[in-house]
Amino acid sequence: MPPKDRFIIHSRAVVCSDVDLKGEVTIGSNTVVHPKVAIYAIAGPIVIGSGCIIEEGVVIVNRRKDVMRIGDENHFEINSRLECPTMGSCNVIGTRARVHHTASLSSYCVIQPAVVFSPATPEILPDYSVIFDEGGSERRIWSGQGAEQERALRQKHAEYLRELLPKFNRQRKGDID
Template sequence: MSTQAAQPAPQSTSSSRPPVSLGQTTHLDPGAYVRGSHAITLGEHSLVHPRAHLVAIHGPISIGDGCIISEKCVIGGPVQGSASPGLPQSPETEHNESDPSKTTIGANVYIQANAQIHAGATIQDAVLIEAHAVVLLGVTVGSHAKVCAGVTLERDLEDWAVVYGHGDVKRSRKPSADAGAEQADLVETVRLKAMDKEREGTAAILKLASRMASVAKKK
């Protein structure tokens, strides 16, 4: 994976600045908040929105190709206890360096606004995490799965599953019959293409806004 060391430094909510490696085609917005001491790695063609939080306090963060990390998301959040709807800003959650928990986000993952992926969680490829959902420590979300808005996910979710309600109601997005499976694959391909267009368009707008803000500061 190629890296771009000269990317503008995002704002940080902490004096501790983690090492960040990102693909040349990835946009990590200067308005994102990056904190911690562990490494953060982003693949190609990904987009991290302003006010998204990448928290590498408890362990490294790996984000794959083609992802969208929306505003006010928290990646690598609280480890201790249960889910918290707030940002990971309590001092007691910032010192566990002896047992790092890697947070892994696969390729083509869309994490919507205000969602939280706690440190130590694994999100596999092509997953959709809707707004205000929370994935807890140690949980694995299978590929092409969907965590609906507001769900707190406490246990692993299999491939193609949809979880909603209070996190205990599930259904499959992919029929077992061959014809139905092919149709589901087609629908998923269309969804991912639409996600590509959204990511590319939004990234272009944010890059332009960043350049304009930089020019304005120099005047």
């Protein structure tokens, strides 16, 4: 039996009303969810941390019974898709990129635009990994240089969106956390 729909949306989160939510979904403080996003907790719950930016057309799916945990300050760009069971903090999933259920991300990872990352066996990407070819096989570890500047820029971007989106989109409310 599929889980009952239950949404816990933090009072400081900005979630547009035309976001498609199914199952048990928790959205943390200062997270911004653009219009036309789909978050489906099909088998188990999804917990999204604070300060994330989820742009238009993003699809997040949990097909496992375990809780899908998404850390803080992650950025999901337009039309990306995520099915990985766990994700650390400060990751970037590029435009039209896909991360399948066999992959988990640590922190500060980057999946470049249009990359399909679908390892044949379950894999946890180490911190600071960058996947940059369309097949998802080319990768590098970056030094982390500039990570704090990027994080500050992402926080400023989220702050701007928290101000702007409510002016042009109706907001969705859930149980207040």
